[in-house]
Amino acid sequence: MPELSALAWVALATGAVVIGLSKAALPGAGTIAVVLFAAALPAKQSTGTILLLLIVGDALALLAYRRHADVRALLRLIPTVIAGILVGTLFLAFASDQWVRRTIGVILLVVIAVTLWRRWRTDDAAVPGAAAAGFYGVLGGFTTMVANAAGPVMSMYFLAARLPVQVFLGTAAWFFAAVNVAKVPFSIGLGLITPSGLLIDVILVPAVVVGALVGRRIASVISQRLFEQTVIVLTVVGAVYLLV
Template identity: 30%
Template sequence: MIDLPLFYLFAIPAVLITGISKGGFGGGLGLIAVPMMSFAISPVQAAAIMLPILCLMDIFGVVRFRQYADWTHLSILLPAALLGIIIGTFSFHYLNEAQIKLMIGLVAMAFVLNHLRGKGSDEAKPASVWRGGFWGIIGGFTSFGVHAGGAPLNIYLLPLKLNKSAFVGTTVIFFTAVNYIKLVPYFWLGQFTSDTLLTALVLAPLAPLGVYLGSFLHHRIDDRWFYRICYGLLTLAGTKLLFDGLSGLL
């Protein structure tokens, strides 16, 4: 088990932030957990520690929001995400973390800038096999590597203008499926060790606390503010990924 005090200084708030995000804000801020933990340990080890915790959080999220999920969109997104996970599994030794972060950071920021310039339509977009399939693949791929599937999923879902419960319910089901599927290749690639699993067990009690806090806040924010927060989280996530990606390549 990891016993570095510096690690827990970052890991505890990282797990709580992830739980809050997954419990009421669509999970967009959850990708910050691995970069935060990486101040003390390697990103690969951080991702392995977070995956069992994410799976535990997903159980609480499914219980709370499963009835709101939009299966029209999930039927498009989930098969595509499975393909993205397969690609991530077999490219694990070829693409480094910095390249993945830079790619998704650029896309996320381009989407936010387009929204801020007012080019996005006020009308809700319909379901799209092509758009959903593309972003589903990217979401599965980036989720596999650094648990950063929230940004590409939001890029597809936000223009649909779902009500906030449907938005959160859809993301909860999406990431529950994705995270439990990821357990198989993580075991196969040897990313789970006794140290990572024991450390995840120690941090696990924070999971339901974070999800509860997110659920509490979810009912106290209206749709307009909810979407402002979502775009804000997407901006924060994209900026962080760009910085980390460029730093890793330079």
């Protein structure tokens, strides 16, 4: 078991609860969990440690929302997400922790700006076109591989498609379940998943479950407008923190 301070364990436990919340109700909150894990552990090590907890959260989200996914929105993303994961793997092999944080922060702010501009420019509620899907897909694959921070990127994509809350959460659940499982071999190859990280994960799984249960309750009562505003605000907060 790694030697961690009490404060570090509090940060990790809080992050685990946030993972459950983000999967079940508040997608943009996932960045907060990434930040908390990076504060308690070395940045690259935190990437591997949090990955398995994210997969647990994905499984819980699928149990709740698996029937609500927008399959068309998902299929558009597959080729470009794979490309983004490969680029992210190369970047992660050479980049420093500082470059990882700042790169993700800049990407998130760009994605937010593009998404809001697109929403103000048109009232079309259709799924974004091929070019937009490619843009979000590459960035989503890159950010999920580099820092497990694709939550805000893909939230902006699903937000641009104006998916209802339940459909949004179901589509996100299927997307991240597939992507996070696909990342495991790459993470093992890069040495990001370690025995000590696995022990931390085992201890924190109950906190993820608690967060998911609370999130399920929130999702059943939150309005569409408040949901969308919350996603945007949480994404901005996460992006700014990564930059500073």
